[in-house]
Amino acid sequence: MHDSAARFAAASLLLLGLLASPLHADEGTRRVQSFDLPVSPYLSEPAQAAVRGSVTHPDPTAKMDNAAVLAGLASLRKGADEWARGEIIGLRQRYPVDLFEETWNGVPVVRVQPRNAPRDPARQRLLIELHGGAFVFGRADTLGLLETIPLAAMTGATVVAVEYRKGPEHRFPSASEDVAAVYRAALERYSPAHIGVFGCSAGGVLTGESLAWFAKEGLPMPGAAGLFCAAGDARYGGDSRYVAAALNDALLPDTDGRLPIMEDLYYGDVDFRDPLVSPVFSDAVLAQFPPTLFITATRAAELSAASYTHSRLIDLGRESDLHVWDGLGHAFHLDARLPESQQAYRVMARFFARHLDMTAPTP
Secondary structure (H helix, E strand, O other), rough: OOOHHHHHHHHHHHHHHHHHHOOOOHHHHOOOOOOOOOOOOOOOHHHHHHHHHHHHOOOOOOOOOOHHHHHOOOHHHHHHHHHHHHHHHHHHHHHHEEEEEEEEOOOOEEEEEEEOOOHOOOOHHEEEEEHHHHHHOOOOHHHHHHHHHHHHHHEEEEEEEEEOOOOOOOOOOOOHHHHHHHHHHHOOOOOOOHHEEEOOOHHHHHHHHHHHHHHHHHHOOOOOEEOOOOOOOOOOHHHHHHHHHHOOOOOOOOOOOOOOOOOHHOOOOOOOOOOOOOOOOHHHHHHHOOOEEEEEEEOOOOOHHHHHHHHHHHHHHEEEEEEEEEEEEEHHHHOOOOOHHHHHHHHHHHHHHHEEEOOOOOO
16 A cells, blocks of 8 residues: 555544544533434324424523523513413313312412212312422413313313412422422322322422422322423433423533523522432432323423433332323423323323222223
C-alpha cells in the first residue's frame, strides 16, 4: 500500500471512530443529532390531528422559568380553569353523573356520583382523585373533573376529587396531609379494599406520595392505585425527561438532571430522594404499595420514571400494570374525545373493577 493510501485509510478509520463515539465519552454523554419526527402512524386520525396541533400551538409554559410562572400564576390558573370548564360541558353531556360540593374531614371535595351506581351499599365503591397542575394550578372542580366524570360513569363508582392545598401559598407536605384527611373520612364509610386512589401528572405524583404518607401514618393501604402520567420520582428522571423536552421545545435539564420545575414552588427546599416525596427510592415503602396502574406515552417526560417505578414494584413482588401509548404526550387522556383516551379509560376502569371487586364495566 502506498504511504498516501495508508495515511488516507488511517485517517478514515480515525474519522469513523470519532463519528461512532459519543461526545464526552469519558462522561458517557451522547450528543444527539437533530431530526424530523413524524406523527406516529399508530395513532387515530383525531389523535394525529391533536399531535399536529400541539406542534403548531405549543405549550406557552414550556420555556417559562419559575420567576415567570410566579409572575403570571394568576393568569395561568385562570386559563387552565377556563379551558377545563369548557371541556366539562361536553363531558356532562356524554356521561350521566351528578356533582356535589362537600367537605370531608375539613377538606373541600367534589363528589361525582354516577347515575349507574349500584343500589346495594355492599357493592358501592369509592375512588379518590387528585388533580394535576404542577402543584400550583388546577382545581378539583376544573382539572379534577376531566378524569373523574368519565371514570365515575365507566365504573359505577363514586369518585371524589380532592381540593388539596397547593404552592406557592402552601408547601409540602400540605397536599399529602389533605389527601390523608379525606382518606380517613373515606375509611369511616368504606373498607380500604373498596377504595382506589389515582391522579394525573402532579396528582399522580401525589398519589404515590399519599401512599407513602399512609404508610408513615399507619393507615391501611387502599385496594388499588393509579399513577397516571406520573411516577414515584417527583422530578421525572431518566431519558424521557430529555427527549420530551427536546420534542416539545422546552427547557432541557443539565446532564446531571438539574432543572427548576414549577413544582418547586410547592416543594421548596426538599430532598427529592425522601420517600415521602419520591417513594421510588425506598424499597420499604414500595413494598407496601397496593396494585398500581401506570398510564403514560412515548412523548411524555414521565415515561422513564414510570417505567422505572413499575420495574421496582415488580421486582419487589408487588402487582403493577404499565400501559404506554405510542406518539402521544403527557396527560393525553384528559382529552376524552380521542379514541386513545377512551382506550386508556377502559384500561383504568377494568383495573379498578378487578382490584376493588366491582362488576366489570362493559367495553
